[in-house]
Amino acid sequence: MKPLLLSTAIATCVLAGCSMEPTYQRPAMPVPNSYPSNTANTASPTAPMDAAEMDWHAFFRDPVLQRLIDIALINNRDLRIAAAKMEEARADYGETRASLFPEIDLQGYAGRQRLPAMSQQPANGLLGPIENNRNTATSFNTYQVQAGMTSYELDFFGHQRAIAHESGKLAEATATDYQSARIALIGEVANAYLALNADCALLQLAQQTEAAQQGHADVMQKAYHDGGVSEFDMRRSQTQVDAAQVDVQGMQIRIAKDMDALAVLIGQPVLPDYAKPRPWQAPLLTDVPAGLPSSLLDRRPDIVAAEDRLRAANADIGRARAAFFPNIALTGVLGALSGGLSSLLHAGSLAWTAGVSGSMPVLDWGKNENELSASKARYGGAVAAYEGTIQEAFREVADSLAVRDHIQPELQAQQALVDQSQRVYAISQVRFKDGMDDYIATQDAQRSLYAAQQKLVSLELDQAVNQINLYKALGGGWREAPARQSPSPPVAQASVRHGVNALR
Known part of the structure; x- marks a missing residue:
């Protein structure tokens, strides 16, 4: 005994x-300390908490969208795969760590x-x-x-401890990979929901245009039979009706695809009520605070995961070094x-x-030496991957800030264009009824108005999507509000139905 x-x-x-692992030193961030100069980057003493601390429920204010995201977080198959990989990595770490003990x-x-x-x-x-x-x-x-x-x-020379340390860091990286997948899913659901709303708004515009063009075509048809206009003018007015009908059918196809994409994301069929037009200017999103330094990027889960893999590669060098000892x-x-x-x-x-x-190795024909060289090379690759992840994250934030700076003036200009186009179209109708202009001028005014309205909806969608991209790029939605729990699928489905009815 x-x-x-x-x-x-x-x-x-x-x-x-003793341990053969090199002392880990975090590489310097290969990006500037602040984002490119712009109006959105001006610090504000009253700015709310940064995006990484902002719960996604506070950012996405639309109740229907919130419930869709809740359902997706429960049902989405890709997120389940990421969760299974996370659990597998944790179990692998537990198995590796057990080898440290008799x-x-x-x-x-x-x-x-x-x-x-x-x-x-x-x-x-x-x-x-x-x-x-x-x-x-x-x-x-x-x-x-x-x-x-x-x-x-x-384990005198830290061989087993290096393996366990590497496995632990890889498990942590997989856990943050899950958080990245979760943030990506939230963004995809929001983007799909916004695209569906925008297409519903565009369908409503197309239907209104079709009705207006059909009314004009009826007038031209009657005038043609009365001998007031030529067949050319009558046929031309009918082509505008046909074009509007093509737009209506095209938008219905897009809405059907939007519904299918949303169904895949949430993991269950989408209620038909979603295909009905609803107010587009509803307050869906909370603005992301300005004045954020680039150092906050290291709170993004993909950057954290890249550093965990870098630490794992550093531990792997210790394992390769320990192979030289008894x-x-x-x-x-x-x-x-x-x-x-x-x-x-x-x-x-x-x-x-x-x-x-x-x-103890005596003659291994360079096996351990080459393994150590390979381990150091893997570490160098992990450093490059870590720095590349930071640079890509910096670019995403900088791009979103640039869009945020300039899209608001563009939206204002486009809204002014819509207002002017509506006025021009109204005047052209009056002039046509008074016989001052032919129908061609009225058609041109109506087409200009329709194009301006379509562009305005597209810009509003771009602005909303950019807000989501900025929120994601800053690591938003990573930390869940502790007091909130996701509902079960039946409750969530009922809540979605209630939320749709509430928006009508």
């Missing part, structure tokens, strides 16, 4: 031994043997040999029970061995064995 306890004590003590096994054996005369059975390496020095063959029973550890590595292992077994089952637990049947084994 004492050798087993001594072996366990020694194994525990060496867990705090594994105690309990074994039992019962058997009958026959040995020829003057023979000796080789030792089994655990509880000693069984001999037979008689002149005649003999048969006997063997009963054995033993508990102990076999070949437990004394490998020392302990064996300790305590048990009982007897020829009869009734005497197996008697004091005289006690048996034990303890030993130390060691190995």
Whole structure:
């Protein structure tokens, strides 16, 4: 018993031994300390909390959109895959970490043997040999029970700890990968919902245009029969009706595709009520605060995951370095061995064995050296991946800020164009009725108005999508509000139906 306890004590003590891992130093962020100069980057003393701390429920204010996101977080299959990978990585880390401690096994054996005369059975390496020095063959029973550890590595040089450290960092990276997938899903659901709303608004415009063009075509048809206009003018007015009908059918196809895309994201069919037009200017989103330094990028989950992988690569260098040093292992077994089952637990049947084994590379033809070089190369690649992730994140934020700076003046100008186009169209109708202009001028005014209205909806969608992209780029939605829980799918579906009715 004492050798087993001594072996366990020694194994525990060496867990705090030396490590071959290089001292980790975070690379400097390869981006400026602030984003390119723009109006959105001006710090405000009353600005709300940064995007990383803003719960997505506070950012997406539309109740229907909130419930859609809740459903997606429960049902989306891609997010389930990411969650399964996270759990798998955690289990792998637990398995790797267990190798740092002695594994105690309990074994039992019962058997009958026959040995020829003057023979000796080789030792089994655990509880000693069984001999037979008689002149005649003999048969006997063997009963054995033993508990102990076999070949437990004394981690003097941090080989096992480096492997466990690497596995732990990879598990953390997988966990933040899940958070990245979660943020991406929230953004995809929001973008799909906004695209559906925009297409519904465009369908409503197309239907209004079709009705207006049909009314004008009816007037031209009657005038043609009365001899007031030529066939050319009558046919031309009908082409505008046909073009408007093409737009209506095209928008219905787009809405059907939007519904299908949203159904895949939330993992269940979308209620038909979503295909009905609803107010487009509803306050859907909260503005992202201005005045954020680029240092906040290191709170994005994809950047955190990239650094975790960098730390894992650093630990892998320690594993490769430890391979140059001796490998020392302990064996300790305590048990009982007897020829009869009734005497197996008697004091005289006690048996034990303890030993130390060691190995050290002498001639490996450059295997360990090349493995160390490969590990250092992987670390260099991880550094480049980490820096590249930061640069890409910086670009995403800078692009979103640039769009936010300039899209608002563009929206104001486009709204002014819509207002002027509506006025021009109204005047052209009056002039046509008074006989001051032909119908061609009225058609041109109506087409200009329709194009301006379409562009305005498109710009409003671009602005909303850019807000979502900026929120995501700043790491928003990573930290869930602790007091809120996602509803079960039946409750969520009922809530969506209630939210749609509330918007009517």
